[in-house]
Amino acid sequence: MLSLTVPLVALTIVFSLMRAYSLWESRRAARKTGLPYTYSPVHELETWAYITNPLLRWMYQDYLMKGHGWPRWARFMVKDWMYEDKGRAHEEFGDVFLVVSPAGMICYTADAQLALDVCTRRKDFIKSREKMKMIEPFGPNVVSSEGNLWRFHIRITAPPFGDAANRLVWAETIRQTGFLVSSWSVSESMALKSDIYLLGVNVMACAGFGRRIDWTDNSKAAPEGHETSLVNAIFGVVLYLPYILLLPQWLLKRSPWKAGYTAYKEFEQYMREFIAVEKARIASGSGYESKIKGNLLTAMLATSADEEKNLKQGAQRTSFNDDEVLGNVFMFFMAGYDTTANTIIFACVTLALDEDLQEQVIGEIDRIFEEAAAEGREELSYTHDFPKFKYMLAFMARSN
The missing domain is CATH 1.10.630.10 (Cytochrome P450)
Incomplete structure (x- = not known):
């Protein structure tokens, strides 16, 4: 038993030291940006988040139902934490801030124009190849690729x-x-x-x-x-x-x-x-x-x-x-x-x-069916009828 314990302890120490050094490097890089930053032992995009995410969601499911958002210490270890947390993090750290962890940094923004610039300037903001490799269980794809390879994929x-x-x-x-x-x-x-x-x-x-x-x-x-x-x-x-x-x-x-x-x-x-x-x-x-x-x-x-x-x-x-x-x-x-x-x-x-929403949705569906019947059609079609679903489209977009 002792023969197994010593290597395990040694590996744990080495792993901890590597994480500590990576955290120090990330903090140094964050300070150079001049942006406000905070710390998290795990961030939502790293591999360890596949463990912290379900665990924390299970632990805080009742707490979240009360509308309090996430506890500050756990917030950034949860995938898509912002949906429950609303704007609390940005109220605390500002419109643009960094989360520093041993796995690197993540920049969060509440500025719509900045987000649009990042999304449209693909050459300037390259996705991490290490992260994208994870979404290629069956092969390269248009989401995981960048640069000329992305243009090749998008063309097809x-x-x-x-x-x-x-x-x-x-x-x-x-x-x-x-x-x-x-x-x-x-x-x-x-x-x-x-x-x-x-x-x-x-x-x-x-x-x-x-x-x-x-x-x-x-x-x-x-x-x-x-x-x-x-x-x-x-x-x-x-x-x-x-x-x-x-x-x-x-x-x-x-x-x-x-x-x-x-x-x-x-x-x-x-x-x-x-x-x-x-x-x-x-x-x-x-x-x-x-x-x-x-x-x-x-x-x-x-x-x-x-x-x-x-x-x-x-x-x-x-x-x-x-x-x-x-x-x-x-x-x-x-x-x-x-x-x-x-x-x-x-x-x-x-x-x-919401019965009012029901009535609005049903009313639009009934009206479109009546218009189709007046044209001699028993069934709705994608070409003729889908563009008429204005309220339904708005409702589903809001639901999404």
Whole structure:
């Protein structure tokens, strides 16, 4: 036992000294800026925040419900702490201030113009490669890249986000919502969170990579060559995403969260199979005749193929490899799925609590249906009717 204790103590001392030195270096850099600053043992963007965030949220859940915001000592160790804390930190430290920690510095601003300048001047404000590497579990993507590499990614990923994709999302959302309503009509209780998340997964599976999933597909057996269904693989990646990002695969496979490893490998296998199918269809000359027109995977592969055709001899590469396709599909899915589901859940709760909002929303929906009926249409369409939802759009934007 003693033989293990000595190395552990030595490692702890070395680690503590390294953290202390890093904190001193960060403090010295902060003082040079002339900005006000404060300290935190962990900041919200570092790896340790995956531990402090859930722990502190669990410890202070009752305290936060009273509207007090975060205790000063814990505030910056929590991801997205500002939503509960409101403007308290800026009242204390000013419109622009620094948080100094052993992992470096973070600058927070309440100045809208400054925030806009930072977001638009990509060359001057480069994202940390160390941090961005964490969001590449399946490959490089448009969010994690910078500079010329970002321009390469945006050139291929931007075109798919057009009316074709919007029409597909509209149609599939209507179809999946019909399943949801039917399920609720025969159920004694409605599981709002889990059902809305399933709705989001099913819509994103169709819009993201052209796979239409029925409401009960998640309970079906895995297809040949797979350990789990597509829906279960997606849910597993979402559920275990922090561990997938933090742990190397060999450790994840042997950890208490080994189900995350299975979900990770299954999701990757499904995606590579879909990519192979779509690439074969495009190579045969029918790339735009995918069974699910407008899905992002097909559109992105088609754009990539067009770029490759137009490539001049000796020019730099202009098309994605499979890892880049997979990385971007995953990022699109994660960015759209979680935010959309949470917005819908929050909107449903808000409507349940505010009858005036209910009446306004229902009134607009009824009016648009009446206008469609007057034009001889029984169903609403993305092209004709979506632009008419002014109040609904404002309500959902506020919910988000």
